[in-house]
Amino acid sequence: MPEDGGRFPRLKDLYIYYVDGRAGTGEEIAGPHFMGNWEEEDVSFLFFSAPSRALVDDFIEARPDLSLIDEYRMPYEQWHGEAPSRFRAGSLWFVPARFQDFRPQEPSAGHGPFPPVSSEPVLPDPILMDPGVVFGAGNHATTRDCVAALEFVFRRGPVKTVLDMGTGSGILSLAARRLGRVRVLALDLNFLAAATARDNIRLNHMEDRVLAVKGNALDFTDFPFDLVVANIHHDVMKDMMTPEFFSNKSYVILSGLLKSQGRDIVQRLEGLPAKVEKRWSRDGVWHTFLTSPKKTD
Template identity: 45%
Template sequence: MPEHKTRNRITCDPDENKVPQKDLYIYYLKGLLPSGATDSADHFLGNWEEDDYSFLFFSRPSDQFVDEKISTLPNIQLLDKYEMTYEEWHGDKITTLRVNQFIIIPPWERKNQNMQSQDEFEIILDPGLVFGTGTHPTTNDCLEALLTLWYGAEIESILDLGTGTGLLAIAAVKLGCKRALAVDFNLLAAKTAYKNVCLNGLEGKILVVHGRAEELMDKPSDLMISNIHYDVMKNLINTEAFLNFRYFILSGLLRSEAKSVADQLKRLPVKILKTWDQDGVWHTFLGTTINLY
């Protein structure tokens, strides 16, 4: 298994007007490819790594390349391959979306004129192959939590753990946050997030890092956002660094997970300001730490 560097700053050169590929050809592999393994691939779109598995995305069938590459890597095994449209991969068409006061616009639909009114915030977002377009209930709740917090608190810095497409970090800066650190352990997600930072012209305010949430919890910020796997989140809450944040948003929790998190929070000097419950399935917490000194 290749060694992961855990604190890599991401850079890229986004193509603002690129329309997503209509068809996707996906190769599901057991094992992680070494760095540079796909550099010579034609029509390659990206590699999504999850635990000890890889998903290679191409815009055209690439059986020959994948077979040849696997033949040189004894620890890599092809498990399956899929063909689907870009819209099928995301579950719906990627189009302009209004969520509360945010207008989330894919770059290929961006008009020359400004679409936002005086009390709205425009976000240019290209999800690429990464989930996090604003349609998921937990993302909606996090955006609402940001709005709730901003109208009653002064937030100058945030730490966004499990940033995905970078949507929440971008939304926070659009609201007036001066600086944000956006972190994702998935390299493809981190690259996608930085592309969206560039599309919104926020390179000077948002730093995107490829790294582990656990290793970046000590970065001082007014607000910590964690829309991340429960197994990671429960460990973050148990760290001393958790109580250094003035505010926190915890999301992406199913009912049983939310109950466990609520029990954890009851044992800490924190106050829950608001909770969201989407049809009894997805749960989000907005809270503040209590200064005991």
């Protein structure tokens, strides 16, 4: 690993090749600049940290089922909406891997990126993150609210098992592990996300307690867990709103919901063996709910 952490520590631009067809993991593509393939239905996005058209052409030539649609160059910060930056959510600190040795300043108000290094002592045990090109840099409101929900649950009592549905970079799995001595199963349907989560698990030396795998989280809905974290699309969340899902879970965090989607989920909960224990909202736009079992008479 480079001295300042992460696989692509000095990444400035992304070179993205938009391909018709499912390219798989892209393992046949050689070279240090290939970052991975993100698949959406029947198209692929091949990510590189440097111009790589010749490599892509060779790869596609060997795969008659693929064809190049377009190519883009994009600043890495633009891809994530802003530069991945160190931040605090609740009691936890998250630091881009390239800033491993940092000294935080307290923010003037709320959360958010922190100013340049101060003279304060080095913060012990931050969670190191290399999000690569997947969701989970920590700059989204729902990530912060999910961390708040995690802390709320861990303060309520012991948690032994956690399922992280749609783990992305693995940021919420790492947060759960840092908050308690739990076993975490981190799932994502996208193999690039699962691979990125595994990298971050190794980066934080949590392999003994956190397992990231490629898989459909809906295949695990009937399994018992003390806590489930689901910061996922509303369309996917609707499919798991069943009595079987909530019957053997102590707590479920439901996030990634806009206002109308949040109303829909609350309505669906009315006929299920779970109730809203607590809710979080950012500017009335993004909504997060914590559910617990309904008491039976």
